[in-house]
Amino acid sequence: MGGTIVEKILSAKAGSDVRAGDLLIVDVDVTMMHDNNGPSAIAYFESLKEKGIVRSPERHMVVLDHMSPSNNVNAANSHKKMREFARKHGLRLVDTGEAICHQALVESGKVLPGSVAVGTDSHTCTSGALNAFTPGVGASDIAVALACDKCWFRAPRSFRINLHGKPRKNVMSKDLALHIIGGLTERGAPYQCVEFAGGAIAHFSVDERVALCNMMIETGAKCAIMPCDEVLTDWFAARGIHGVTGVAPDADAEYARVMDIDVSRLEPMVAVPPSPDAVRTVASLPHTTIQQVVIGSCTNGRFEDFKIAAEIMKGKQKHPEVRLLLAPASREVELRMLESGVYRTLAEAGGVFIMPSCGPCGLNCGLVGAGETALATSNRNIPGTMGSGNGIFVSSPLVAAYSALAGYITTGDE
């Protein structure tokens, strides 16, 4: 019996034949801690040995993104501690305003096809778009990985989704993600790896694949993974990384479930409060006025997301009763927006920029008040998200841009 992508990655790492359900210990290639769980990881690490040494400093990243810039003294103290730890041990520090942790991993050049990357966040699955095994882990896992490079895993079963057809012009990978989550619900792929396959993948850029993998945790999955094709190898080459070799599943791999989706049938979708799996088409939504639109986050805060918004909003003004908050996922994204004119277009349309960070998702800024409704391009709308108000809706950047102009949730078609 052949292996899924994850089984083959873990088999290569373990040097033995790994099958779903096996418990194993392997070396991890990259780890990431962020400022919600990082202080715990550091405290755990420092409790392991009196003068603990980080075995492979080049493998680890310390990211200040959730409560960044710090808006209270406790957060500032956490950040200080994390900066000192990174400097002391020679770890890469992604400081305030540089990137959201998941985008930092994608841009790091260290998450390569076939690699194993872990982070202290459930959305670490985002980097699976790079044909890598990237589950979220806990602070104690990171502490032990700092000390000895190792982590334990239970090899997941895989849920294969074959994508066919070509998406319509107004459909983004976010709509596909919401379609999948709405169909599967938050218990659809429990503890599994969502493995994508099929010809439609070629129609999705790496930015769109990253957004799709980011959302798969909302099906209850452990991780998500994309194949390595020319689009991905070209993307790596453009970043100066040549000759990467992908890991493909075997033809006779065993899956927990296989599903086929014709992406040409998809429409713009929206997740309605109070959960990411409460999904419907935008067209079927009753008239919903909004007071805030957020484009950004680890899901849809990439260059192409803002570029699409800028194309829609060019020469126009946001609705006067809507606040339009824009939070790029990294400085690299922000600089591309500046160079391409996207930044200016969106600012002229009334957009307000937040520095690269988790922003409203990290509850750090841009919350909504009681009775207010927001539309965001992020991933979660469970109670508590962004202050919640009257409810948070989740959509693609395309729908978000049209809705910012209209003052209500729309695909801009009417």
Next chain:
Amino acid sequence: MIKGRARILGNDVGGAQIMPGKYLVGMLPPEELTRYLFEGARADLGPTLLAGDVIVAGDNFGGGSSREMGPRAMKAAGISCVIAKSFGRAFYRAGINLGILPVECDIQAREMDTVEIDPAGGVITVNGAAVYRFRKYPPLILGMIFEGGLLNYYRKHGTL
């Protein structure tokens, strides 16, 4: 053998219900967070927890956010075992790492029933009578749980 009072929760008690995010930013030690445990699902539970209590939950316990402070507070409260119909991966991982036994089993228990768990034998009894069986853990994982979790296992063995 683990023995304790059953404390009942429903389905889909995720990371954000175990420990709401607003309590995480203050960097309080887990001992000071125990009273907020499960506030997002059952607000009366946290303040009345006693060491030795066994959480009995429904489907998908501990899914969603992978924050570890919730399970750490559970450990600080003395919870040694969670029996659930199914687990989200975040808690399953954190439970094993912290030495809280996650047992996947569909049992019938009421609040304050006496629950006994035999991890090596894969057997649960409720009020000394009703008997349930669950899939036994491999020795590596039971080792981690009963040597005090991942960190203590590392301290003792110097590697995984």
